[in-house]
Amino acid sequence: MITISLCMIVKNEADVLERCLASAKDIVDEINIVDTGSTDQTVEIAKGFTDRVFFYKWTGDFSAARNESMKYATKDYILYLDADDVILPEDQKKFLKLKETLNPNVDAVSMYYHAGTDGFGNVTLKYRLNRLLKRTKGFKWQGDCHNYLNVSGHIINSDIAITHKKQQHSVGRNLNIYQKRKERGDTFTARDYFYYGNELRENGHYQEAIDSYNKNLELKTGWIEDKVYACINKADCYRFLNQAEQELAALFQSLNYAKVPRPEICSRLGFHFQSQHAYQQAVFWYELATQLETDPNKWSFTYPAYSTWYPHLQLCVCYYKLGNFEKAFEHNERARVYRPEDERILYNKQLLENKRS
Structure with missing residues (x-):
């Protein structure tokens, strides 16, 4: 042993x-x-x-x-x-x-x-x-x-x-380290630009984060998975800046690197169309997010919510808007498996039971 x-x-x-x-x-x-x-x-x-x-x-x-x-x-x-x-x-x-x-x-x-x-x-x-x-x-x-x-x-x-099991987050610590490196004139790798972008995004500096992600994408070097998430995270920044067209472009750009859809991309596409009240298109992407399987040997980031409770909860909302209360109830119940005491899901359950009775 x-x-x-x-x-x-x-x-x-x-x-x-x-x-x-x-x-x-x-x-x-x-x-x-x-x-x-x-x-x-x-x-x-x-x-x-x-x-x-x-x-x-x-x-x-x-x-x-x-x-x-x-x-x-x-x-x-x-x-x-x-x-x-x-x-x-x-x-x-x-x-x-x-x-x-x-x-x-x-x-x-x-x-x-x-x-x-x-x-x-x-x-x-x-x-x-x-x-x-x-x-x-x-x-x-x-x-x-x-x-x-x-x-x-x-x-x-x-x-x-x-x-x-982190009890508190060291806000700005890593961002300060990167900023000191920039002040020293250090050369940034593609990986540096990706993680610097993440720190900027988490601290609310969305345009600067977009610029850093773009520098990652401009370099031919670096891990392809970082480039996938550079696009996804860039899309999040555009959403926070209320720039919907750029958000959509960044999400489709992520598919160029990922080659196949991922729940993290599909759920964001679903939310984009849902925000535009294009509920049928949103349903397509949310449904796809729930059907994709994650490779257990995958090394890059996986956010399980985007393939489990989150798309089901949003499908509940979309089907409700489309007047399909049975489908809405079904997806709300599937979301409830993961978050049995979520107040939003319990509210939906009561609302939809009244609609179905």
């Missing part, structure tokens, strides 16, 4: 660190914590789980700090987590089984990252990350903000998920 070193960087994570370490302690054989300047009880909490607590002066470079933490690993494989991540009980069982059965010739294991959940326990964003790394391969982190692992070799995909 393989052995595992958990390697983490932390700073002022007293509110969440114990929860994270408690979820991982029975899986890993060693815990290495690198503190980058905590002023709360983070270090004391870490020492309750391990005596391997180290200190590193924060430089503003996440990759450098993560690479520092991995230097202390001594076991066969390295697992990395953020302090606000947890391994849920069902995934703990899967992880222990993987540990018992993993072929040591494997260089890395990818796992799902459930980056967000809604109030009903539905995953709102997931994607794959290389999460378990063979120590002797010496894989390194790159990038100073949205960092990533440069991994190669024999990689397998698992169905294990790491769940992100």
Whole structure:
């Protein structure tokens, strides 16, 4: 059976660190914590789980700090987590089984990252990350903000998920890092332009975000999946700016890169036409969103809402507008499976039951 070193960087994570370490302690054989300047009880909490607590002066470079933490690993494989991540009980069982059965010739294991959940326990964003790394391969982190692992070799995909349970969002932190890079005159890659666009969009700078996404698309380099979402996210910006024609063009542009429809595109197209009161066209795109299957080996972002409750809820609205109350009720019920206490869905249910009686 393989052995595992958990390697983490932390700073002022007293509110969440114990929860994270408690979820991982029975899986890993060693815990290495690198503190980058905590002023709360983070270090004391870490020492309750391990005596391997180290200190590193924060430089503003996440990759450098993560690479520092991995230097202390001594076991066969390295697992990395953020302090606000947890391994849920069902995934703990899967992880222990993987540990018992993993072929040591494997260089890395990818796992799902459930980056967000809604109030009903539905995953709102997931994607794959290389999460378990063979120590002797010496894989390194790159990038100073949205960092990533440069991994190669024999990689397998698992169905294990790491769940992100963030308590607060560091508004503007990553945006400031990118802006300082621009001020220094750093050269941006296609990936940089994509993630800088995301930070701008999340902070309400929609036109600047569009410009950054366009710079990503102008470059021939970069991951095709980033270009798909550069178009989708650009469309969102146009919608926030009330520029419907540009929104529609950006959504169809995303199909040029994706090659086949995706729920994230179809549901947005449905909403575009719904907003124009073109309900039949909206129904077409929403129905398609519910019929598409997601590849379990897909590495890019997946937003499950766009293939589940969201298009069904909107189909309820569209069919209601078209006077088809049976269809409206059917889709509202399908949405209710995912969000049984959603006030909008419960309101629709009562309204439509009265219409059908």
